[in-house]
Amino acid sequence: MKEKRIILTGAAGGIASRLAQKLDADGARLCITDINGDALQTLQGSLSANNVQTVVADIGKAEDRTRIVQETLKRFGGIDILINAAGINPFGVYANQDDTTIQKTFEINVLGPMFLTRAVLPTMLAQGSGQIVNIGSTFGSIGFAWFAAYSASKFALRGFSQALRRELADTGITVSYIAPRAVRTAINSPAVYAMAEAVKMTMDEPDTVAQQIIDTIRKQDKECYLGFPESLFVRINAVFPGIVDRATRKQNRKAQKYAEQVNAHTSG
Numbered sequence: 001m002k003e004k005r006i007i008l009t010g011a012a013g014g015i016a017s018r019l020a021q022k023l024d025a026d027g028a029r030l031c032i033t034d035i036n037g038d039a040l041q042t043l044q045g046s047l048s049a050n051n052v053q054t055v056v057a058d059i060g061k062a063e064d065r066t067r068i069v070q071e072t073l074k075r076f077g078g079i080d081i082l083i084n085a086a087g088i089n090p091f092g093v094y095a096n097q098d099d100t101t102i103q104k105t106f107e108i109n110v111l112g113p114m115f116l117t118r119a120v121l122p123t124m125l126a127q128g129s130g131q132i133v134n135i136g137s138t139f140g141s142i143g144f145a146w147f148a149a150y151s152a153s154k155f156a157l158r159g160f161s162q163a164l165r166r167e168l169a170d171t172g173i174t175v176s177y178i179a180p181r182a183v184r185t186a187i188n189s190p191a192v193y194a195m196a197e198a199v200k201m202t203m204d205e206p207d208t209v210a211q212q213i214i215d216t217i218r219k220q221d222k223e224c225y226l227g228f229p230e231s232l233f234v235r236i237n238a239v240f241p242g243i244v245d246r247a248t249r250k251q252n253r254k255a256q257k258y259a260e261q262v263n264a265h266t267s268g
């Protein structure tokens, strides 16, 4: 990763902040961006000042996305890798979720990455090289009860990644879709943690996941599903969804009471 010019969204978050520290240790040049200015500042303090550009930005806003790209180009003169890691996860009963929550989920998890990708493509096409890395989820291949909006957004991100990868096949630009299973970060509300414990859902540590993401970026893998047996269930669900319907029914019933506890107007 030495000297690679990387834009990292959601950089102040649990997974991406570890990514930033590892990439920084590798000698990458980073534009770290996040909506959370205070947390971004704290992260910046742990990174080498010479190689880091900090941009407080909301990836849901066009003017902020433009600023991310402009400031990266001004500082580093090019963009080698875009890592779309910002995201939100509104856990809860779908019937109780309001339009704003559902819309916001798509704005941040799908449209933000799509628009930011489009914004960096002219630079990457002119360079004849680049790498788009979209952080998905197991839930982007297996639709999970009580995560309907989140699952739908990650399915969309996966479809976008696959189509764009094929479209860019002859350009020198690669597209990777990396799907972690559950990870111990603040994207998961206390209700999700309580549910995960009740149904014995395995949760990975963000540090481990960040390292797996870097390994996948290095190999330029097209798609990567982290964790076993989740990676196997992704394959089974693609071919025999009925098996997964039956296998998850009991777990979904157990999880229901935690989803019902979530207030209709919060994001999880």
Ligand SMILES: NC(=O)c1ccc[n+]([C@@H]2O[C@H](COP(=O)([O-])OP(=O)(O)OC[C@H]3O[C@@H](n4cnc5c(N)ncnc54)[C@H](OP(=O)(O)O)[C@@H]3O)[C@@H](O)[C@H]2O)c1
Pocket (backbone or CB within 6 Å): 009, 010, 011, 012, 013, 014, 015, 016, 033, 034, 035, 036, 057, 058, 059, 060, 084, 085, 086, 087, 088, 089, 108, 135, 136, 137, 138, 179, 180, 181, 182, 183, 184, 185, 186, 187, 188
């Ligand atoms: N943790 C998991 O269980 C898990 C599993 C599979 C996939 N993932 C994916 O991994 C990625 C990273 O998640 P994480 O677990 O590290 O979550 P996280 O700790 O909540 O980090 C996400 C970061 O994105 C920021 N963000 C939210 N809305 C934004 C916006 N409009 N513009 C810019 N930044 C925004 C968040 O800021 P605030 O804190 O202020 O909201 C936060 O700093 C996400 O795409 C997530 O879907 C996570």
